[in-house]
Amino acid sequence: MLPYSVRFAPGRFFDPILVLLVAIAVGLWLTRRSHALGRPRPWARRGWALAWVGWATLWILATPVVTHTLLAWVEHRGPPLDRALASADPARTALVVLAGGIRTFDTSLPLRERLDSTTTGRIIGAAGLFKEDRFGLVILSGAPIELGEGMEDLITALGVPKDRVMLETASYTTRQNAEKSLVILRKRGFDTIVVVTSAMHLRRAVHEFERAGAKVIPAAVQTFGPTVFTVDDLLPSSTSLYRSHQALHEFIGYLKP
Numbered sequence: 001m002l003p004y005s006v007r008f009a010p011g012r013f014f015d016p017i018l019v020l021l022v023a024i025a026v027g028l029w030l031t032r033r034s035h036a037l038g039r040p041r042p043w044a045r046r047g048w049a050l051a052w053v054g055w056a057t058l059w060i061l062a063t064p065v066v067t068h069t070l071l072a073w074v075e076h077r078g079p080p081l082d083r084a085l086a087s088a089d090p091a092r093t094a095l096v097v098l099a100g101g102i103r104t105f106d107t108s109l110p111l112r113e114r115l116d117s118t119t120t121g122r123i124i125g126a127a128g129l130f131k132e133d134r135f136g137l138v139i140l141s142g143a144p145i146e147l148g149e150g151m152e153d154l155i156t157a158l159g160v161p162k163d164r165v166m167l168e169t170a171s172y173t174t175r176q177n178a179e180k181s182l183v184i185l186r187k188r189g190f191d192t193i194v195v196v197t198s199a200m201h202l203r204r205a206v207h208e209f210e211r212a213g214a215k216v217i218p219a220a221v222q223t224f225g226p227t228v229f230t231v232d233d234l235l236p237s238s239t240s241l242y243r244s245h246q247a248l249h250e251f252i253g254y255l256k257p
Contacts, residue, residue, distance in 0.1 A: 016061070016248040017241070020054045027051030061244040062236035070247035071224045074254075076203035078218030081194065085133050085217070093192040095135040096181050096216075097126040098174065098205055099142020099151060100198075112154035114146065118198060118222070123151055125221025126196045127158035135194070139184060141168040141177045174201070174253065178208040185214075192217070199223040200246060204254045 030047025060066050078084075085093065100118030115123070119142075130138065138160055140151040148167040156162045168184060171177045185193060197205045199220035209216045224243075227233075 016252075017058070017245050020058050020061075024051045024054035024058075027054060058241070059236055061248075062238070062241035064233040064235075064237060064240045065229065067240040067244045067247070068224075068227050068233070070244055070251075071200065072226075074203065074247045074250045075199040075220075075223060075225075076206070076218060077199055077220040077223060078202065078206075081129065081133060081217070081219055085192070085194070088192040090134045091136040092190055093133075093135050093194065094137040094139060094185055094188075094190040095126060095130060095194050095196060095219075096139045096141055096177075096185075097122055097151065097155075098177050098195065098197040098201070099140065099147050099171075102144075102147050102150070105146065110153065111146070111150040112157060113150075115150045115154065119147070119151060120154065121222040122197055123154045124158065125219075127155050127160055129194070129196060129219055130155075130160050135164065137185075137188065137190060138165050139168055139181050140165065141171050141181045143169050143172050145169045174205055175208045175211070177205070178212040178214070182209070182212050182214050194219050196221060200250055204250050207254055 027047040027050030031044050031051065100122060101116045102114055102119075103116040104114050106114065112120075123140075126138070138155065140148050140155065142148060142151070145167075148169040152162070152165055152167060155165060166184065168177075168180050171180050182193075193209070193214060193216045195202070195205050195209060195216045196219045199222060202218050202220050206216060206218050
């Protein structure tokens with residue numbers, strides 16, 4: 001298996017930002033090529049139009065008001081957990097926490113400090129859910145092993161007993177999270193499964209678990225929710241562009257066959 005840092009991910013080529021930047025580059029190249037030939041070409045106008053469309057789309061996606069709309073479309077929260085688990089046996093109920101990624105591979109740092117902000121937020125949220133509704137097992141799902149160990153280090157530091165925690169460190173995608181976690185849960189006889197992940201990612205996560213043949217209870221953490229409109233929401237920002245990218249990534253991933 002390839003190391004985590006050099007694994008080939010075909011989905012990266014469908015990154016909306018990458019696609020738009022390539023469109024702009026192609027459009028500018030077509031325009032420059034036409035000028036270099038010394039005479040106008042029909043595809044030069046198309047290239048110029050393509051570059052402007054790409055630029056305008058990037059501007060729009062970087063605008064907070066558009067970002068908030070996209071987030072509202074993709075976020076999913078699920079039912080109140082206490083009500084959904086009212087008749088469930090805690091000993092036969094499992095909590096599956098999906099990983100995000102690693103911030104750094106610097107081995108001089110404690111394991112829990114190597115996690116990215118997404119994974120850290122999911123673990124903190126999951127630890128809170130564990131205290132409210134006890135679970136027989138907590139599966140921390142995500143590769144590589146350093147990611148799982150970091151998640152375990154943090155969630156046990158937050159009070160979840162280590163003997164209730166199990167690592168699943170072979171999954172690099174949400175689909176693999178679902179398939180590999182369910183293998184473990186079926187072997188152990190758990191009949192109630194709660195999936196914990198970011199609200200933006202939850203709809204796609206539930207879809208993948210259902211595709212793998214399991215009915216799960218969704219539990220959202222890291223929600224954005226409604227915002228108050230200000231004039232700043234009309235001005236593009238790098239933060240909004242990143243969040244729009246995340247929202248589009250989830251939408252495209254949900255449509256994946």
